[in-house]
Amino acid sequence: MAMTLHVDIVSAEKELFSGAAEMVSAPGEMGELGILPRHSQLLTRLKPGQVRVQLQGGEEQLFYVSGGLLEVQPHLVTILTDTAERARDLDEAAAQAAKQRAEQVIANSRGEFEYARAKAELAEAIAQLQTIEKLRKLRKSA
């Protein structure tokens, strides 16, 4: 029996492929990679392109990836694909927006976090919930 690799291809939103294969080829950042069983450990970034998985028996499956990461262990290949096009400046913009949203409203109320008040309020809310629960039980048994 030919040696096989376990291949997992996942994106953040779903699993694309999981199973045994004889060979995987992927578009590594430094060039096309062909991975056979017992490849030594490797970590690389992927370029957008095709991932080809050669299944046992010679059948081949194709996946398109828009970039991501590839990890190789001797009998395990994990491909973590990015779902969306990613750009450094896009991330930066999102981070800025998140910061601003927080700052806008808080600007004038910085200070010490009031644990006592937080606890009191939470205790109150929880007591309310418990009371409702109790009342419901009483009603049911009545």
Next chain:
Amino acid sequence: MAGAKEIRTKIKSIKSTQKITKAMEMVAASKMRKAQERMRAARPYASKIRNVISHLAHAHTEYRSPGLVEREIKRVGFIVISTDRGLCGGLNTNLFKAATLAMQQWRTRGVEIDLCTVGTKAFQFFRRLRGNVVAHVSHLGDAPRFEDVLGPVKVMADAFAEGRIDAIYLVYNEFVNTMSQKPKIEQLVPVTAEVKDAAPAHRWDYIYEPDPKELIELLLRRYGESVVYQALVENVACEMASRMVAMKSASDNAGTLINELQLIYNKARQASITQELAEIVGGAAAV
């Protein structure tokens, strides 16, 4: 017939409330199913990247990322994931209680806290209590996208990379089943021993293409994002489940209330008829 009209209006108003809660229950139930599916779909990526990170933690890498090394803690970051809307039972309250408790423990040790809130409820809560909220996103809807978490995660990850905070915790609701959701606090970075399980037999290192530092940092960043995304999706499922249960009990309560009021109404009606009859009889007897 004093009071009968008021009782009637009251019954009517409760009935219309009941209609709303029933509708909300049904909507939440169908949304929950979808949210659960999304949660399941997001799981493989999170678990695979966890595996890779645990391999990485075992490798004798030439570059040690700060994300893998514990350091002395002077300031911690909390990412708190809550819902945008209320009417979902004690979900948020319980979460905030757990978060506050954890924060207070840090506080007593003289550790400062930075907060990053996801969802309106957490933001309102921590703002009102003067928490130091450094980043915030909300209105992500019922189907949050992966891109949605990038902003807040980047704010925290940058702070970690620059050494302004020494650990990042994630606070969210864990979906146990429809009836039960548990608040959970998880350490995101530095990667904890929990993730670094099973000791390896020999020393090895990766072949990196191109650069170890860049790759490991990228991997850790993706790891953080995927864990936060997973938590976000799970929290949505929790929200829907919790709302469904809350609305169901609200509908039930409205039902019992209506029954009781109906009884009172009938009694009042009967009493007034009896009284009228007695008056007529009494009047006839007098004549």
